[in-house]
Amino acid sequence: MSARISRPTGAPLWLQIEATLSQEILTRQLTGRLPNEQSLAERFAVNRHTVRQAIQSLQHKGLVCIERGRGTFVREEMIAYRLGKSSRFSHSLSEQHLVSEVDIQSCHFEPADERVAQLLALDAGAPVLRVESLDLADERVVSVCTQYFPLPRFDGFIDIYRDSKSTSEAFARVGIRQFSRVLSRISARLPRPEVAAALQQGRQQPVLYVESVYADADGVRIEYGITRFGGDSVQIEVTPDTL
Template sequence: MVERGSGVSLWRQIEETLAADIAAKTLRERLPNEIELAGRFGVNRHTIRRAVQALEGRGLVRIEQGRGTFVQEDLIDYRLGHKSRFTHSLQTQRLTGGSRVLGHDEVIARENISSLLELPAHSRVLKVESLDLVDERVVGVCTQYFPLPRFAGFAEPYAESGSTVLTLREFGIVECRRKLSRVTARLPKPEVAQQLAQPKTQPILYVESVYADADGVPIEYGITRFAGDAIQLFIEPEQ
């Protein structure tokens, strides 16, 4: 219960109590709803809402629209190695994940994309929009570009398998290497924040990568906008 007249606001007392529960791991996964918490502490729902918003501001919980409030899990390690992709990092940590393809189209590559993929100007590429999910949570919003005509028909098996690696194998590419990675922190666009179920004021990790086949020919340029409270990057030196 909370102490009225103690000089400390009720919502702050509730925030600290819940934070202590999270630290002690007596409060895990999903928080009780506002009605349950209001009953526990003997306050109104507005007071509970303010306490939970303060916990979100501290990065202890995340509020998912339409689903509820969840204790923030440990960060997922994304190892930026010469041969590793995000799926490899998940396998190492025994996490379940995959990609959900939202749409695809054939487009004329912009100048910077043509340059990164070492293509002539005005080349056509396959553009795929997808979401990266880990244990059913959206942790990344992705845009990938694949050279055409080499990867014509790539989107359909990709949507079915939910794996870039497995689909590349169908196109005869057993091994690919990371040729470039560029990481910046920035604020998300509103639609990206909504897809990641995070506030627009919370930074994301904006990761650009270029992958090449065994012969060194670029096969993919990808942009992933990772939830900043879900992913931490590890830079692995080349062996």
């Protein structure tokens, strides 16, 4: 049975097919080997060339791999992080039906250095809460995090955070139900030895280094975070609300 898709003005059919298949992969509706081009062409009522363009785009994003003579397979190990204005990594894991959890390693109070103070709109030397943690997906470590929260607003926050599954949940429990990303920077860097060990990867294998700043509904900055993702297990997807 075919499933025709409509084409809004300016939106190529292959891009709509790619979006549909991408969503099915991320939500685990589509696993293992993909149907062949002819089957997908019949499903979407398009020609095989259109399907091939969609598959090539999925391969470029790292969601599938094409094995000559065998077919196209979903890359099960890849996790997509949708970098949206109000989304966090835990939201992406939930969309992909992965159990997310934060494992806090340490926390302490310290004066903000010049960079942290600037990103949180504080005076240099202002007190902040620094938290070191691991992000887990289905009990597997996928990122190593450092977070800074301004004081005195976040006095007592660490006890709530330890009892939460995510930063978003902890924010909600202290009355911050709306927040937004005001800055993100993404780069590739070689990991420190302890980061490589936590991610179970080689020290010469780059990690995705993501810096993010969040603000509450009034625009007051509430968090500066650094997250280091394994480059072969997580891919970053920039969603339209960030553009």
